[in-house]
Amino acid sequence: MTLNVLFAARPERWESYEPILKSEFARQGLDVALSTDHPPETVDYIIYAPNGPVQDFTAYTRCKAVMNLWAGVEQIVGNETLTQPLTRMVEEGLTGGMAEWVTGHTLRYHLEMDLDLARKPGDWSQHNPPLARDRPVTILGLGQLGQAAGQMLAGIGFPVTGWSRTQKDIEGITCLSGDEGLIEALKTAQVLVLLLPDTPATTNIINPESLALLPKGAVILNPGRGPLIDDDALLAALDLGQVAHATLDVFRTEPLPEDHPYWHHPKVTVTPHIAAETRPATAARVVAENIRRGEAGEPFLYLVDRDQGY
Template sequence: MFATEAPDIPFMLPEDDVAPHEVRYLMTWEVPPDLQSRYPNLEVIFSAGAGTDQFTPELVPIHIPVVRMVEPGMTAGMTEYVSFAVLALHRDMLDYIANQSKAAWIPRLIIPASRRRVGIMGLGTLGLSVIEQLKKFGFQLSGWNRSTRSVEGVTSYTGRDELNAFLASCDILVCLLPLSNETRGILNSRLFAALPHGAGLINVGRGGHLVEEDLLAALDSGRIRNAILDVFASEPLPEDHPFWRHPQILVTPHIASMTQPESATKVVVANIRRHQAGEPLTDVVDRSGKS
């Protein structure tokens, strides 16, 4: 696919005979520990996925731009998954799954979407796409972001000072935040206590956002009613982990969204062309900590 889009740019795989000093662009998920010595002329790193917290200054010098993967296929996949997860919690599907294992016929009253409040943490490309899809169902929508972001039809909250007000308006909370020092462990007992009693939780950010013991305690107390989790602190999730057998948790193996080679190739090549022309790269990660 890369050869079709950019036949003039040599595309090398790890097993190929690569001349390290000729490498200008690297697409990867994991960072080789000897990055700087292996590729002394490296100019740009492209993340193979949406996450970029693994590209720390200790591994990747600040002067080398890191570009996050923002491509239509990945955005569509995440939008599908979050829509499914919100609807599953909205329509009590985890309860019905648990009841099926007991052959228990227990209908529940349907609450109209117009009376269900859904909050999105993280109003980047993925969060905005999810919001546009959820609007079609008629949910009451709110969003929380580190920086100010105004979205039509959505009640927006900004920063730590407005976090509790945002949480109080969430019957279903969706975490789509990037992982950083500020957001690590943000899904904890203090946050759960600020949610309405019996709220639902969806985590499709990173496993590091969630304090797992606090979620289990919140489920036991009824503070959180059900949770759908796609990312975990340890992956694959260990076989003896309590999440696997918890009736109020749906576990999926980090499949909410996947980079689609066809569309990702076009996005990466377009960015390389911009760099070659001396134009600014798009979707560069701010690693300065200033915003």
């Protein structure tokens, strides 16, 4: 039987995804009609992006699953018209890209690269950073992305502490959980990496109280979600020197407005939501595998827990 699969991401993504998806469907032995305009009542599966054309799922009465191309689902999980199973994207390209972004910016701070980038002719002043083993890193959020980033940093020699809502056991990472665990994780964080999902429980988790727990002069990297940070509190901590620098990739409003203080603060680096991008080649494998699973009656990979919000 031919399966009707709707590609419901932005039109400019179609060209890169279409041939790769068709190749993966064939490799899985799936007979798929892939299109951007199937009539809703004929659609078996939806490949979805929150900024795509589909926002109301009511008419997709035959649809067996909606497969998000993004790691984050906060823009869709509360959609009351979506009653079908929802999966999030976990794929090796996105995961590897995030781990590399976190590692690169951690090393930028650890090696004090900015001092050399700003060096003037004739300035021969020398700086000797500690070894990685003496620079503790804390990662808030130990999902696929947090685990990958933490293990990459641990492989270089950084002592890595990770915190999550529920207790984890991950090789190379000291894992903490709960309220007391969060306090302990923050107190040692010379570099703090934010990779939590955006939920009511995580909104403003970086606030005046949590910022005060950090070692003076800590650095914050946020490639996770903008609402994790109380922006006014972070700006105050930067001005006071409690936080030495913040590298921010995600924001409450995107693109970040031109008049936002982050653009103009000397201790803030803004990157335009580029820390991790879904790679079509590797994402297509996950989509095809989930459709195969759906047709075989097997559990979907990376099924979203609506109650938890991720």
